[in-house]
Amino acid sequence: MSKGLGKGLNALFPRESLEKVELLRLKSIQANPYQPRTIFDDASLIELSESIKEHGVLQPIIVRSVGTGYEIVVGERRYRASELAGKKDIPAVVRELTDEQSMEMAILENLQREDLTPIEVAEAYQRLMESLQLTQEQLAFRLGKSRPHIANHIRLLALPEQVLRDISRGILSMGHGRTLLGLKNKEQIVAIAEKTKSEHLNVRQLEKLVQQLNEDVPRETKKTKKKDLFLAEQESTLREQFGTKVTIKKMKNKGKIEIEFLSDEDFERILEILSDER
Template sequence: MAKATKKQALGRGLSALLKDPENDINAVGDKNADKVVGNIVELEMDTIEVNPFQPRTNFNDETLQELASSIRELGVIQPITVRKMEFNKYQLVSGERRFRASKIVGLKTIPAYIRIANDQESLEMALVENIQRQDLDPIEIALSYQRLIDEIQLTQEKLSDRVGKKRSTIANYLRLLKLDPIVQTGMRDGFLSMGHGRALVNISKKKDQISLYEKILANRLSVRETEAAVKEYQEGKPETPAKTPTKENAVPEFAQQEEKKLTKYLEAAVELKASERGKGKITISFHSREELKRIRKLITGE
């Protein structure tokens, strides 16, 4: 416990140093820079601006509230990383979720690592650190890789070294950007896995991608089944007919029709079981709390 108190006291001392105009630090060679760069410093929240290079575009409100509750109880365990912009002004490099959650809690200060870097270095640090540490969806990762290639002028080989991923892995992510935007949105919302996306990208016509995407949702196709469907499409084979259901598990035609309508309306996998008399049950699949809320709003109108 004494050790933690000492670190916090050090952070407060460095904070005072950073507020002294006579000790303004703008480069690694400046006086006292070695005391600040790489150390944990308590920075005032209102001196920090968000990073325009942040690759994450979706911040789930519910998970932010959960993180805020954790911070309220335990404090900010992992410091954010910032870069110095001007006197007593900083910009986020990584840790925007922690920064946002700390604002929700009402914290006045937040522990931070300070780095001194130019815009290009900041962009690279933000993208690389978020790819490695944040729970980005496959499309966000692909977009981050593409930005590193376009804006930092990295080849796939050099990018592989920077992020510690095989070149083939990076290539597979980048190929996802060839998917139709509707399919990409489905991946971002959790309807499709990366495996589904990797199979669909082998279909060049966007309208056919969307057609198969709808079938994946309606029929709850696995990755392997999707790969088989893509192979049949490429070979020009007719679709494999569905297995004839047995008497025990047969679904009446009226139920099949309603299942398809519900799947399309809810944009989620729906399974409907019913007897010829009309008695049965509905199962709706979802992949996240956010998706559950979306489905609930569609059903209840609230």
């Protein structure tokens, strides 16, 4: 078990200048099965390969011994770009790492770069929680993130595969995905996602559509009433905090705040957030 992801960074990433750099054959190295990145930008790889042709690999990759060869822990982009550049060897640091340490190191290195897709981040968080047996709150503390940030990403994994692909490709945003999760009739998610794409709906427009569908009121007969700007902003803030739909209804000097939950687990998650705020 890792002692802590935040504190563990120094242990996992010691100063490479103190380690021996070896020149390894590319064909002796295989990809990391724990690599969280599933999409590698072709143009970016080609640009990096051109740089490697001219200057070589400036920072060694990190590998671990597996069988008679090696497995990449950190540096798969450099490895792929070196292949594109026609290189036969690559500078590398060989470390003795367990499966858990290799997974943790690969995920942390990619999360630090902050260029993963929302789905890759969600899957990385989920994998860390399962492998290290962490709760969302514990993971948030170790990574220095907020609990809603972790919850909002992981909730995306409940979306249909087709919608997950669209978010990964940037066709739909994380905001679109979170809004689609607010549909009471989950069988409508794919159809409404397709409508969102075909009509180029932004998140606010999609939120309005989802609200109309949930209320089961025909769009042509629905009377629109503009919500107070302050209340709308507060709803948005609470929606970010709780990672779910929040509605504020105000009548004269009284009103109510409705927080939607989608399952017993979601209910417990919201209760924990409320209890943390006390």
